[in-house]
Every structure is written in C-alpha cells, then in structure tokens.
Amino acid sequence: MSVDQIPIGKFSFMTRLSQKALRLYDRKGLLVPEAKDPFTGYRYYTVPQLEKGMKIKTLSFLGFSLEEISMLLDAESTGNYEQMGACFRKKLEETQSEIWKLQRIEGILQGACKHNGKIVEIFKMSVTEPVIKEIPEIRVVSKREKGTFAVTIGKLIGEICACVDSPENQRNRIKVTGPVMFLCHDEEYKETDADIEIAIPVSGRILVEDPKMEIKAIPAARVVSIIYRGPYLGVEAGYNRVFSYAEENNLEPFGPSRELYFNDPAEVPEEELMTEVQVQIREK
Structure with missing residues (x-):
C-alpha cells in the first residue's frame, strides 16, 4: 500500500x-x-x-x-452545465411538489389530532348552496402552460403579479379588478402535464414583455357557482356539489372550469381559505 x-x-x-x-x-x-x-x-x-x-x-x-x-x-x-442545470431544475420541481403534498398531509393530520381522529370531522367541508350566475366578459392578463398543480399555479401567479407590479405598469396606474383565477383546460385530472391557465383581471394600459403572457377577454358565461371554505386539498367537495346540482337540474357542464381565490394561503390558515368554483353550464 x-x-x-x-x-x-x-x-x-x-x-x-x-x-x-x-x-x-x-x-x-x-x-x-x-x-x-x-x-x-x-x-x-x-x-x-x-x-x-x-x-x-x-x-x-x-x-x-x-x-x-x-x-x-x-x-x-x-x-455540460446546461444538462446539469436541467437536471437540478427537474429535481427542484419534484421536491416542491412533494413539499406541497406533505403540507397537505400535515394539515389533515393536525385536523385529525384536534378531532380525536374522527374521520367525518376531518373531512367536513364548508360548501355553500349552488347558484346560477351570469358572469360578464372579463379583461385579464393571463399565462398558460403545462405542469403540476403544486408548482405551476404558484409559479404563474408570481410571474403575472410581477408583471402587474412592474414600475412601468405601476406608472400607468394598472389596477387589479378581481381575484386571481385558475382555468383548468383538461377534461380529466392529471398529476403531471396539466393544462393550467392563470388569469388576473386588470384595467388600464398594461405592458407585457413575456411572449407567453397575453392580455385578453375571457368570454361572458353562465355558470353554476359555489363558495368553498377550507384547504385547497378538499376543493373537490365543491366540484362534487356543482356537478350534482347540474345533474339534478338537467344542465350540462362544459368548457374550462374556473377557480377564484379570494385570499392568500401565506396570510390566512388553511381552514379559512376561500375559493369560488365556477362551472359553465347549458341546457341539455
């Protein structure tokens, strides 16, 4: 040796x-x-x-x-640092997705501890009665891309907010006129490669430099609407109520569904999050 x-x-x-x-x-x-x-x-x-x-x-x-x-x-x-960077970015996205999942699990387990493990109480959701609403055309700045819900929704919200809050757009007195909106363009649930669009209603002259971001009008729509209160993990309870109502009233859901977020998960507890679910409908 x-x-x-x-x-x-x-x-x-x-x-x-x-x-x-x-x-x-x-x-x-x-x-x-x-x-x-x-x-x-x-x-x-x-x-x-x-x-x-x-x-x-x-x-x-x-x-x-x-x-x-x-x-x-x-x-x-x-x-080959480009290949290394791509590999690290992929791992970061996977990690963020896993963190999101673990945070949801943590919230459920905390609820289980508060309610002594009673399953009914753990999954008790607050959903309002469905109503039919006529939604007018909405002018928005939006961006659409494919990815996972946990990563892509937050990413797109951040990019659009950064655009709206840019010094030039603030000098133009751009105003946000409504809550952040998520439009789901898929006909089925996808763990990955989901077709996600985030839109923020605005008024005023806005400068958009990102070629994938656009100013457009979301068409007027007749929708069934509910307000769901609770963790995003349980928003399916709202969709279940909407689709049940549509079936009971001989209505046909179609087009991309919409979720409107009325508060920020960074500012309020999960149980106080407010989400409006809107699903377009027409007579069968």
Whole structure:
C-alpha cells in the first residue's frame, strides 16, 4: 500500500459513506477504488477521490438516483452545465411538489389530532348552496402552460403579479379588478402535464414583455357557482356539489372550469381559505 492509498474503512469514516454504499458504488462504476489487493480484494482509495465521494453523498442526499448521479458527474467532467442545470431544475420541481403534498398531509393530520381522529370531522367541508350566475366578459392578463398543480399555479401567479407590479405598469396606474383565477383546460385530472391557465383581471394600459403572457377577454358565461371554505386539498367537495346540482337540474357542464381565490394561503390558515368554483353550464 502506497502512502496516498486510503483503506476502505478510513475512507468510509472520512466521507461518512458506509462501506456497503462504497461497495455498491464500486459495482456500479460510480466510485471505483484506485487499487485493490489482488489476494484479499481489499479496496484502497486516494485523496482526490474524497471530493468525488462527498459529491456523491450530497447528490444522494438531494434525492438523485445512482443513474442521475452518474450522469451529473459525467456532465460536470465534460463541462455540460446546461444538462446539469436541467437536471437540478427537474429535481427542484419534484421536491416542491412533494413539499406541497406533505403540507397537505400535515394539515389533515393536525385536523385529525384536534378531532380525536374522527374521520367525518376531518373531512367536513364548508360548501355553500349552488347558484346560477351570469358572469360578464372579463379583461385579464393571463399565462398558460403545462405542469403540476403544486408548482405551476404558484409559479404563474408570481410571474403575472410581477408583471402587474412592474414600475412601468405601476406608472400607468394598472389596477387589479378581481381575484386571481385558475382555468383548468383538461377534461380529466392529471398529476403531471396539466393544462393550467392563470388569469388576473386588470384595467388600464398594461405592458407585457413575456411572449407567453397575453392580455385578453375571457368570454361572458353562465355558470353554476359555489363558495368553498377550507384547504385547497378538499376543493373537490365543491366540484362534487356543482356537478350534482347540474345533474339534478338537467344542465350540462362544459368548457374550462374556473377557480377564484379570494385570499392568500401565506396570510390566512388553511381552514379559512376561500375559493369560488365556477362551472359553465347549458341546457341539455
């Protein structure tokens, strides 16, 4: 053994990677020891491999698979930082989606603790009686793209608000004339690749620099409307009430549904969130 060779036990201690993990990385070709004893098969590493070991440990902690780690290390070695950036952005979106899911789970479990685990109380939703409304044409600034609900809705709201609040648009005295609106263009629920449009009603002359953002008029519509109070996770209770009402009254839902958000989840508890669900209807 030369002086710069590090036995697997010591290398494991220095990198905080278990010997089991190091043997796996060896088999996968991810972190191959610089030398192996031909008689004992004992593995020896070198000082330069410490940095690679720490990179693997960090990427593994961030949730990357061994295949993704291998790709990232190869991309780094060849200077392909664009590929690395795309991989990190994808992982960020997945993480944000998981955080959103865990926050919803946390809210439900907190409710379960408050109500001693009574299932009926946990899922008790506040939904108003359905009403038919005539909604006039609405001028909005909107942006539409595909993605997950947890990430894309918040992202689009932030981008549109940034546009409205830009110094030039504020000098033009742009006014927001209604709540943030989510329009769902899908005919079925999609975990990913959902067709999402966010629109904010505005008045005044507005400058839009984002080519994917537009000023347009959302057509007038006759809708069945309910107000739902509670976590966004339970808004399905509102849709259930709307579609039941439509069926009972021989009405046919069609077109994109709308959700109007009357308060901010960053400012009020989940149980106080107010969402209006609007579904366009016509006589069967």
